[in-house]
Amino acid sequence: MAVTRRQKEIIDFLESFVSRNGYSPSFEEIARGMNLKSLATVHKHISNLEKKGLLDRVHNRSRSIDVLPPGARNRTSDRLPLAGRIAAGLPVETSENPETISLHDVVGNRDVFALEVRGDSMRDEHIINGDYVLVERTRTARQGEIVVALVHGSETTLKRFYAEGQVVRLQPANVDMDPIYVPAAQVAIQGRVLGVLRKYR
Structure with a gap:
């Protein structure tokens, strides 16, 4: 999945930080390292990267951001086509539907x-x-x-x-x-x- 230039810079920063320190940066450290003035901006970038399947993190726990290796990224971001609804009683007409569904749609941002x-x-x-x-x-x-x-x-x-x-x-x-x-x-x-x-x- 395509990432913006800024998102690629954040991934590079995360990988470099973990390589140097052996643990993930906090949002404050990301903001300082990327010269971002707002923690809300950091949160938005991290959330978008997580939705794209490039990061994994445990919510409500600090220093839990992990950059996923390329092989795991496709598995995490896989979405299944939601082809419509099916009756468990009388048959109903089905039609192709452009919607998709993933495990994230079920669990949201919960731990x-x-x-x-x-x-x-x-x-x-x-x-x-x-x-x-x-x-x-x-x-x-x-x-x-x-x-x-x-x-x-x-x-x-x-x-x-x-x-x-x-x-x-x-x-x-x-x-x-x-x-x-x-x-x-x-x-x-x-x-x-x-x-x-x-x-x-």
């Missing part, structure tokens, strides 16, 4: 990681063994959200979250399984589920 699902405790939510869940990293959850919970400091599980006084109910979505009741102090939320990926072959 997201993926986990491979093992087991069938969430099968009634259509999350089954072998699926991948996209999880937004967070320490809090609302009632009924599907979360990744750390239990007793050593075990993680994927369940619906319900705070019930001094106890947390971790509710499976499987009629053959009982809920898990854990003292609230022994449960740490690690993230909430944004979406599910499933591979058929």
Whole structure:
């Protein structure tokens, strides 16, 4: 994907900075190094380069800007054609559509990681063994959200979250399984589920 002269200069600066220091520059260091007066301008350039798949960064964490190697850039910036909508009931007419969709459209700028699902405790939510869940990293959850919970400091599980006084109910979505009741102090939320990926072959 084409980059502007200024964007190329920023990439060159980032690569040079990391080579010299062994870590990524802050926005302030980028502004000083590129003679940019506004941090908002730096943010705009970094965001545009990230959208083009040339940079990767962890949001809400300093010094997390990584220049992606050329081989990884195409994989990150790949977009799939969104060819329209399809009914899961009666057939509907389909038509070619110039829109595209990428993983970024689903997760946005949130801090997201993926986990491979093992087991069938969430099968009634259509999350089954072998699926991948996209999880937004967070320490809090609302009632009924599907979360990744750390239990007793050593075990993680994927369940619906319900705070019930001094106890947390971790509710499976499987009629053959009982809920898990854990003292609230022994449960740490690690993230909430944004979406599910499933591979058929």
